[in-house]
Amino acid sequence: MPHKLLLCALTSTLISGLSTFSTAGTSTPPGTARPNIVWLVTEDNSKHYLKLYDHQGASMPAVEELAEDGLVFTNAFSNSPVCSTARTTLATGLYTTTTGTMNHRGYTKAELPDGLPPFSELLRRAGYYTSNNVKTDYNFSRTEEWWDELSNQAHWRGRAEGQPFFHMQTFGITHEGKLHFKPAALENSPTTHAPEDIELAPIYPDTPLFRYTQARTLDNHLKADRMIAGVVEQLKQDGELENTFIFYFGDHGGVLPGSKGYVYERGLSVPLVIRIPENFKHLVGKGLEQEGTRVNGLVSFIDFAPTALQLASIEIPDAYPGKAFLSADASLEQLNLRDEAYGQADRFDEKSDLVRSLRKGNLKYIRNYQPYYPDGLENFYRYKQEAYKEWRALFHAGELNAQQAAFFKPKQSEALYDLEVDPYETNNLAQHPDYQPQLLAMRAQLRAHQVTYPDLGFIPESHLVQTEIESNLYAYGRTHSAHIQELIDIADLQLLPFEQAIPKLKAALEQDDANKVYRALVSATSFGKQAAVFTTKARELLVKSNSIQVQSRAMEFLTLVANDNPITTFNALYGNAKHDMEKVELLNIAALLKEQRGFIFEQPSDLNILPPVKGTPSAKVDTWLYNRWQYITQQ
Numbered sequence: 001m002p003h004k005l006l007l008c009a010l011t012s013t014l015i016s017g018l019s020t021f022s023t024a025g026t027s028t029p030p031g032t033a034r035p036n037i038v039w040l041v042t043e044d045n046s047k048h049y050l051k052l053y054d055h056q057g058a059s060m061p062a063v064e065e066l067a068e069d070g071l072v073f074t075n076a077f078s079n080s081p082v083c084s085t086a087r088t089t090l091a092t093g094l095y096t097t098t099t100g101t102m103n104h105r106g107y108t109k110a111e112l113p114d115g116l117p118p119f120s121e122l123l124r125r126a127g128y129y130t131s132n133n134v135k136t137d138y139n140f141s142r143t144e145e146w147w148d149e150l151s152n153q154a155h156w157r158g159r160a161e162g163q164p165f166f167h168m169q170t171f172g173i174t175h176e177g178k179l180h181f182k183p184a185a186l187e188n189s190p191t192t193h194a195p196e197d198i199e200l201a202p203i204y205p206d207t208p209l210f211r212y213t214q215a216r217t218l219d220n221h222l223k224a225d226r227m228i229a230g231v232v233e234q235l236k237q238d239g240e241l242e243n244t245f246i247f248y249f250g251d252h253g254g255v256l257p258g259s260k261g262y263v264y265e266r267g268l269s270v271p272l273v274i275r276i277p278e279n280f281k282h283l284v285g286k287g288l289e290q291e292g293t294r295v296n297g298l299v300s301f302i303d304f305a306p307t308a309l310q311l312a313s314i315e316i317p318d319a320y321p322g323k324a325f326l327s328a329d330a331s332l333e334q335l336n337l338r339d340e341a342y343g344q345a346d347r348f349d350e351k352s353d354l355v356r357s358l359r360k361g362n363l364k365y366i367r368n369y370q371p372y373y374p375d376g377l378e379n380f381y382r383y384k385q386e387a388y389k390e391w392r393a394l395f396h397a398g399e400l401n402a403q404q405a406a407f408f409k410p411k412q413s414e415a416l417y418d419l420e421v422d423p424y425e426t427n428n429l430a431q432h433p434d435y436q437p438q439l440l441a442m443r444a445q446l447r448a449h450q451v452t453y454p455d456l457g458f459i460p461e462s463h464l465v466q467t468e469i470e471s472n473l474y475a476y477g478r479t480h481s482a483h484i485q486e487l488i489d490i491a492d493l494q495l496l497p498f499e500q501a502i503p504k505l506k507a508a509l510e511q512d513d514a515n516k517v518y519r520a521l522v523s524a525t526s527f528g529k530q531a532a533v534f535t536t537k538a539r540e541l542l543v544k545s546n547s548i549q550v551q552s553r554a555m556e557f558l559t560l561v562a563n564d565n566p567i568t569t570f571n572a573l574y575g576n577a578k579h580d581m582e583k584v585e586l587l588n589i590a591a592l593l594k595e596q597r598g599f600i601f602e603q604p605s606d607l608n609i610l611p612p613v614k615g616t617p618s619a620k621v622d623t624w625l626y627n628r629w630q631y632i633t634q635q
Contacts, residue, residue, distance in 0.1 A: 038169070091305075095453050192222065193219055248274075325338070375411070415430055458484055
């Protein structure tokens with residue numbers, strides 16, 4: 001017997017007293033076995049690209065067949081609009097803002113809280129065979145330790161006979177990188193979906209390039225569907241189809257411009273189809289066992305780990321914020337009452353922002369904590385897509401209408417959208433008198449969420465990575481929850497009329513705590529020219545502060561509010577930076593100052609910024625630094 005199979009057989013024997021395994025190819029009576037669970041994931045894929053959800057989406061026969069035998073969730077969401085943070089929530093069952101994993105590909109891999117390994121490990125400890133083919137892209141460490149098999153050949157067939165399995169398979173054909181084509185593709189690479197039939201969202205300019213880009217991603221969905229069909233066929237061949245819950249979903253929204261990376265519906269909304277196996281219909285509640293059912297209740301990735309554990313009859317950790325949405329006790333009627341989902345956006349590669357969202361029924365609340373940062377701020381990987389380039393070029397040429405141009409302009413501190421009449425989130429109702437009760441209620445609910453789950457995004461990343469707390473940020477957030485709430489209080493001064501905010505901003509700027517001063521500078525800057533009364537204080541902080549994070553934000557304030565020239569100051573701060581993440585944050589500010597005030601920076605002669613070398617430990621950060629320098633020094 002091969003070594004791996006022998007090990008699995010021994011494992012099966014050792015835990016036989018703890019669980020009863022399903023038997024391949026046999027009908028299993030209710031209550032005597034545990035189901036298999038398979039997750040099939042397409043990358044960068046909002047629900048809008050599937051005909052199951054949108055009349056002009058791609059027809060995906062394999063996915064549609066899964067839907068006929070199960071459930072279609074019309075309101076399923078990632079909690080983050082980019083892969084590493086979204087997948088980290090999927091794996092851990094925890095909000096990334098509480099584990100310090102909210103930034104896309106953190107400077108280092110975080111350690112998970114003691115006693116809370118990935119849920120796949122909990123499945124494995126309870127007797128499941130776990131395989132991942134092949135993507136992890138998690139922001140926490142030791143990822144290879146948590147799977148029985150992790151490779152592009154990983155398969156449930158490596159398990160011991162009769163052992164239940166959890167298998168995750170990712171299909172990259174829909175990833176945004178597949179849209180990094182050259183302009184000549186419009187003529188040389190025709191699409192199956194006709195670009196002239198595409199109905200573009202109103203936020204996009206109606207151009208041949210945008211139409212072709214959407215047609216091309218619809219074509220990629222056809223390819224993904226064929227791959228999904230192959231996996232389903234393997235389950236049939238192995239006699240496991242009716243023993244297996246099959247989840248099909250996207251790892252977050254995307255992939256056209258302004259979706260991936262943003263907490264709008266097009267960035268967070270994902271397709272979710274779950275096939276209910278004949279042998280385990282007893283594990284789902286009334287109404288959910290009926291084939292072809294549509295579920296309108298809101299679920300999000302925070303709920304996926306507890307759902308998998310619930311189906312496997314494994315105790316769900318008390319620390320999980322999410323709730324299982326499939327169980328024998330949860331009916332369709334109850335599931336449709338679920339009405340909220342949270343979202344977050346922080347740093348994506350070299351581009352940083354701080355945004356939180358709450359979906360409540362058909363209302364969407366977005367809190368922009370750095371409102372003067374436009375969504376369209378340069379991000380190298382995003383702008384490798386030709387449609388992104390065209391969108392920005394048309395903005396600079398003044399050829400966009402107000403809805404299309406909004407992506408490149410500063411935002412409001414708060415936004416409220418009625419998705420029933422405004423699905424593309426273009427009409428901000430935050431100041432509408434008729435919506436003030438809803439606005440205040442959702443503002444308070446988001447704040448209550450941040451009290452319950454301390455949000456580490458309010459502490460600069462460059463500060464977090466330089467302290468000894470980094471290896472246990474989950475515990476740090478809980479012991480410093482009061483401090484984080486004080487930082488959010490300062491951030492929320494943006495929501496006051498400026499005259500009311502002045503004394504509290506003044507007090508915050510006088511604090512000895514650098515994080516409070518940092519947050520106060522951001523809030524002051526959000527008031528624009530009104531905040532000129534703090535110019536003297538900002539100049540003092542630029543010279544006297546011992547925190548480079550504070551000095552960086554003081555420079556930003558003085559440029560945007562007092563019209564200072566930042567070039568000399570920026571070069572001095574960059575030269576004094578002691579950590580790479582301090583440099584990343586400085587360069588993010590420089591990119592903003594270039595776009596908002598037209599400053600072209602000059603690379604100091606003593607800085608040797610070279611193209612990154614692939615495979616080196618510093619390649620990730622070197623890429624961010626190099627790309628930013630290339631951008632801020634270009635006319």
